[in-house]
Amino acid sequence: MTDQPRGLIAPVMDADSAAWWGALAEGVLLLQQCDVCGRDRCPPLPCCPYCGSPGARVVPASGAGSVYSWTTVRRSLAPAFVGDEPYTVLAVNLDEGPRLFGRLLAGSLSSGARVWARCYEVDGQTLLGFVEAGAA
Template identity: 35%
Template sequence: MTMYAKPIPKINEDSRPFWGGCKVHELRFQKCNQCGHVRWPPAIICPECHGKDTVWITAAGHGRVYTYVVYHIAYHPGFKGELPYVVAVVELHEGPRIFTNIIGCSTEEVYCDMAVEVVWDDVTTELTLPKFRPVK
C-alpha cells in the first residue's frame, strides 16, 4: 500500500456506501423515499421530513461552487507541498453540498456559482476522493 501522508475519512456505517461509491467513481447519496430530499451527510432519518425510508442514488457529478477558500497555511504537514490550494463547498445538481477541492485551474480562477464537474482522485488503492474542476 502507498504511503499516504494526509488525513483519511473516518468511514462509518452511515458513510460507507458513499466512500464505497467513490472507489468505483460514483457519487452516491441518500434520497428520502417519502419527500424526495437528497441528503448529506448520511443519516438514518431525513432531516426534512423525518422519514426513514431511504434509497441510495448516484449523482451525475455536476454542480456549482457554493463557496470556497484558498489555504495559504498547512494546518496538517501533509498539505505543505500543495499550498496554495482551494477548499470548496460544491452544491450538486441533485441538491447535497459537500466539502471538496477545486483542481484543474488556478486559485484565482475560482468563483462562487462557478459550474464544476467531478474528477476522481485515486489517492491510494483503498481511497478515492471526489474533487471538482471547472466545466470546460
C-alpha cells in the same frame, strides 16, 4: 525546521458512510434520496434531515454543480497536503441539492461557476474534488 510526516488523516467510515466511500473509490458519487419527501442528501445519514424519515434509497449524483463559496489554503494543517499549498477548497451546490466540499482540481474561480465532481487519490484514499466545466 523538521519535515512534516506525509499521511492522510483517513476519513471516518461508519455503517452509514462505508458504501458511499466504497462507491467514491469506484468513481461514483452517491446520494441518499428520502423515501418520504424525495429530497436528496449527502453525506449519508441514518434519517432524513428534512422530514426525519429513516427510509432512503441510494441514487447516483450527476456530479454537476455550482460553486457556492471557496477558501484558499496557504498553510495546511493536514500532513498529507503539506507542500501542496496554496490549494483551493470549494463548497459546491450539487444540481440535486446537497452542498459538498472538495478541492478545486482544475479551472478558475468565480461564484456560481459550473463544476463537475472528480475523484482523486491521496495515500490510497479516494477523495472528492471538482473541476471547472470546460477545464481538464
